[in-house]
Amino acid sequence: MEHDFVRWLSSHLPSSRRLRPGIGDDAALVALDTPQVVATADLLIEGVHFLSAKHTPSQIGYKALAVNLSDLAAMAAQPRGALVSLALPRGADPRLGQQIIEGMLPLTERWDCPLVGGDTNTGPGPLVVAVTALGEPSSRGVVLRSGAQPGDVLCVTGPLGGSLAGKHLDFTPRVSEALALHAAFSLHAMLDISDGLALDLHRMAVASGVGALLYATAIPLTPAAHQSAAASGRTALDHALADGEDFELLFALPPEEAARLQPGVFPQAYPVGVITAEPGLWLEDADGVKQPLQPMGYEHQ
């Protein structure tokens, strides 16, 4: 019953952070501009996706909503609302639920994506945060992962690698970039890089019935990718290809469209490769040597 959740929220948040009161009754009513809704759900578990000993409730809440907004961004959908269901551990700090919600507020406020409903429960197990985000397509519709075509240029919205060193907790979901790209360019395919560039590119290629060639020297690397490399003995490029939770967007667009992307101008885009007609992934090094690229990355169970 969303009514109880909205009432709980209202009583636990400081008045300056009160949520825009949607119609929260037995269910929430969310107004859209189009008769289509885009919906995505992710569930995070203590001990699997985060560690309460290491991560604050606010960080956990932020991440739980951010991963869902990243999925909306991957479809170029405008966020419209979210529902938050919590399984709180018995004996936890009574402010835990409130602190988790507070961590979400920078996101709800930035993209006008109110928490319209949810469910709070206390149980015997570890903390579980289950979020469903609702969005809607723009007038240009959604962007799927399955539309990449041979000759398309592949781009990413930011540097990759080493996210587990910290970025995975406070990344900015690329909602604004997705909407700006979709409004200004003809995007053929898009997804968010949640499990590593190589694996997520593999998914796009398979869904589109194509292959892809990445240029090793073109892939932008984070400082964390270099630091991870120093610690792991692998290369920073390996970390960019195989680390999960970058939450940058990977998108494919025709070359004439890609030519209009301007370096350093919002929405930022880094060309990293091209789509090929022949299935399979390849990586071309600085010397022009091509090697098969294994679709390695974080595999969900």
Next chain:
Amino acid sequence: MEHDFVRWLSSHLPSSRRLRPGIGDDAALVALDTPQVVATADLLIEGVHFLSAKHTPSQIGYKALAVNLSDLAAMAAQPRGALVSLALPRGADPRLGQQIIEGMLPLTERWDCPLVGGDTNTGPGPLVVAVTALGEPSSRGVVLRSGAQPGDVLCVTGPLGGSLAGKHLDFTPRVSEALALHAAFSLHAMLDISDGLALDLHRMAVASGVGALLYATAIPLTPAAHQSAAASGRTALDHALADGEDFELLFALPPEEAARLQPGVFPQAYPVGVITAEPGLWLEDADGVKQPLQPMGYEHQ
């Protein structure tokens, strides 16, 4: 990422039960007839809402979706899709997730409410099933709990009480009844009785700024209410008033509309009382004696 979930579903369900493939990409795209979505989330925890030792995975899955469809029914919304997030215990039967989903299929098929997305995870804790159901208003809009007016007749869609003896696991959410009632009658207010008639009526009355009088002899009682009374020493009426999880609808409509309800004809409705201008709940016994009615029932934390 809904793509993975839909793929997981496809590979785990018998082909005869394959789900209607919505567009499951990074997020699910659900088509509506109107630019409004009704959304509701409920999360069930092993040891709190069900017991794996006593309840089958199929029963747990059925209930997890049914409670959400009941919330859509309470708004007179047409179900359009659901998202299912699971936290599966490590070491559980590998078929557990599939069995939970299979329990939902009678509901998804009956109301053409496909599972459009979700997230499956394995963790250290007890089983958690988090469902979000999506629906949409009919052309007459939704029905809120806040619209009851003095003089309205209060009705319920079925007998009440003793649900925990079994019905709470296999109840039919009153989706069809809600849609039929909303199409044929001018409903002022509606909610589903999840926490007992007295407490849920209290909620409707407070939301509407009114009071209510119930006629004790008019409240339909289940056989389970009588059985519970024999065991508890309380009356069957007490069980109807205070037991939770009946999941019948409670609705208020003007007397001239209520007069058109026909006993025994779908959508079945039992008049149980009237809305009063004066706040407060009252119960009138067979001798016409009125007593204040305490809004007792199952209180969520």
